[in-house]
Amino acid sequence: MGRLEDRNVAFVRTVVSSGLRLQEAASLLTFEVPKRRLGGGRYYRGKIAAAVTRSKKQRTYYVSSDAVGDVESYAASSRAWVIRRAQKAGRYDRLPEMRMLIEVTRGLKPKVRWCDQDGVIGEQELSLLTWQERILLFEEGPHGPEPLWLWLNERGLPFLPSSWENVFRTANKRCERILTPPEHLRRDPHQVFAPYATVHSGRHSFALYMLVVLNYLMDQRFGLTPEERRDFRLLYGDPWFMVQNLLGHSSRETTVKHYLAPVADLQLRAMLASTDDDPAEAPMPELDAVFARIARESEGIQDIDSRLVPAAGNAA
Template sequence: MTLRLAAACAKTNQSRPYWIETKALNAVTLYRETERAHAVRIAQSAGRYEKAPEKLIIDSVDKRGIFAILHEDSGIINNINMGNLSPSDRLRLYVRGADGLSPAALWLNEDGMPRSKTTWYKSFNRANARVRKAGIENLSCNPHMLRHSFALRWYSVARLVWERKWAPEPASRAKDFREQFGDAWSFVQTMLGHSNVETTKQIYLQPFNALNVRLLLDYGRLSLDPDVLLEILDHDPRVRLLSHAERGYEL
């Protein structure tokens, strides 16, 4: 599913699309119908939402999901572009239903209140502690590491697809396609929302910078297959690949 990140929530203040797999969407739906719904009921019973300060209550949203009519506790009514609402503003959004107020935010704490970005760091710290307790060494994670892993994974996928798609084709045709639609670097740049592809290359995909040269020198070929890719990454100190035994564990 293609969704859009609001400009006020992006690092570059530029709205951009992003994509979610069906498996992830199904997991979100399950969360909404179980854990989240339970937390909302508890908070409503305790009157937490009615007591929340500086609430912005959504009266309606247009068909495009862009403009919303909000009213504040003071009674002031505003017509607001949703794309201009920052992450902190969004934590103040509520909707009123048959059972009373509930947060518009998807992710909630156990007490039913909207979950701020900083709280996720605590979740990762607790997960890292459980991993250490399980006896798994040299494995920890923070939220931004997921972005780097995402970049490495999708660059690998793009390269494999590119090689298999264009290996039988004349070099001139592959070159024309690359000039029109970009290469694997451009693909990951789009997925990450970078305005400059050099950021993608030098920071997020630095382990791949000399990939073509190493393939040529070490393997005498330009085609890329999964075994070659894993062997190259396994010798890069910035990349840690899970062993077969470790792949049974998930953070």
């Protein structure tokens, strides 16, 4: 993974813990990632701009404290290093277009104000900025212009969303090369020894993990009676509805279609849907055991470090 390993780790952990799509996670600006604070909890909340989502609707996303910590470490190390190199090389001074940030307004619909290279002032609602417009945004740092685009390449320039596919492709090939034993030692020449992941696998992992955890919390940790569970679902929606909103799906059916099917062999429809059984009479196994069982008995699911990782993602 080279000198930008911390960038790649931070990106993967952001996707896995938030369920963001490739373009959504790849288009983040530095100030759109929540900042960790003392006593802030395990998850932090942020906003995804409408222009970079598939539905073109702004939504709230949640990202783990560990992932935010990875982003902050990346920003303070390799990201700062490539920016300083680019400044010394005069790379930003030669860009054909740059918009220097003046301010980001407060309120329900924050606006970004900037000044271009000709001194012309521009303004746009933050949520309506496309990824192509976001790439042009810079701020004045202690040593010169610095990109507001979070993920940068080794030249200190914005790392395009499509480039992440190649990062994963390279990592998959490396895993296959290292983990696949020599041909003369294989019992089955067609056996797969290495995991295979895509950016979208992280989104799938998030969805499946949240479905299991939310149902577990509702049925076990909260200790709700069947009547209380029904009332809870009427007020807040069942886990399928919650995950639908987290993923930004337009309908519950889309969520069920894409995330129930991979685990149909385990009859998780009954386990995850509402039930009239008292959970105290039939407690769910420990979550790690549930995840391992799903991976073991379901086609297309890999178990990596006690997490569900679909073997191949789709466009959900």
